[in-house]
Amino acid sequence: MVKVEFLGPIAREAMEVDVKSLAELSKRLFEEESIRPWLEKCAVAVNDVMVKDPNHALKDGDRVSILPPVCGG
């Protein structure tokens, strides 16, 4: 299982999903109406490392963070 956390303003509890890739995770998240509008604008970290490759594989125990648009300072 992979744990998915939604950061900052995305009002959504963390969830556990059974997926093997970002592609699978993406399909799963696009099914949820409360999450779908965020996805185009969000970046992704796996185990706290930012990911740029859409083919990135996921393995059991991975922690995926969904990061919406930022504004520090």
Place this chain on the structure above:
Amino acid sequence: MVKVEFLGPIAREAMEVDVKSLAELSKRLFEEESIRPWLEKCAVAVNDVMVKDPNHALKDGDRVSILPPVCGG
């Protein structure tokens, strides 16, 4: 008479000269061996205002400052 002051590292007392223009002042200063090597590198202020025009006229009582290369900070 015009008063001429030499600033910073130029080891020279102020002098009073009877000149009507920067051109005349320049000829007068180039005569002095201790000043000559500085002149190419120096900027000029008249009555504490920086001057850019080589035709700038001088009048009685003007104060001319000779400013060698700078390095603040």
Place this chain on the structure above:
Amino acid sequence: MELYNGPLDVKEIFGRWLDEEAKSNYGAYIPFVGTIRAEDGIEALSFDIYEPVLRNWFDAWQARAAERGARVKMAHSIGDVPVHTSSYIAAVFSPRRRVALELIEEFVEDFKANAPIWKYDVIDGKRIYAEDRSTPMEGAGLLASARDEK
């Protein structure tokens, strides 16, 4: 990297950083202090931070600064920060002024674009996500493009 609940003690942080590097032989120290402006009727801004990714971002910056003989420091607030108090200090120490001036600009701009921090206006005690001033991070949209992969 320092995180605080609420407004920063700007003088304490500035002075402590100065003291920390007093013998490091840096010629230039440039802090950037960010203060909450009174505008649009807000009483405060509020911040969420995702610390693990922020720490990785900061450590990568420290390595980047070290390649140029410099050091970076930063402090940021978590939670509510009232108007006219400060939420952010970034600083560069460098032997020479040119590198310091270039780095402080790059560091602050990259921070704005890529530090995992979310900002909220606080109006009548309510937190409202500052969506219009927020920027998608580098690599945003990955999930949308991943959906098109096999």
Place this chain on the structure above:
Amino acid sequence: MELYNGPLDVKEIFGRWLDEEAKSNYGAYIPFVGTIRAEDGIEALSFDIYEPVLRNWFDAWQARAAERGARVKMAHSIGDVPVHTSSYIAAVFSPRRRVALELIEEFVEDFKANAPIWKYDVIDGKRIYAEDRSTPMEGAGLLASARDEK
């Protein structure tokens, strides 16, 4: 604009400037602190300043900053400043970060090129003009070209 004999009290100046603008609603405060590096066997640097022209230069900068909604401040030392102490602080206050980042760079670079300040290395108690690090001011060579006028 503030001139001091000997090293600057950096914390006092930084904190006082912060307090002076605490209610001005600026969002960005960027000071640049210049500190004397130990190098080439110097024990101190020493400075001469021609204050009337420096004041005109600073006032022109204040007007230029005001056109962009910003404010500048500066402090500099006169006379000897030992290594690891500070001789120079320049600062910009601005509503927004972009203008502050641009102005601090322009302000510090123009200061280096055009502020009427002369620097000396102090070695074995002797003052030696730092000729190789000094720059002719804008308009330098005027007397050489004036000689060619009628």
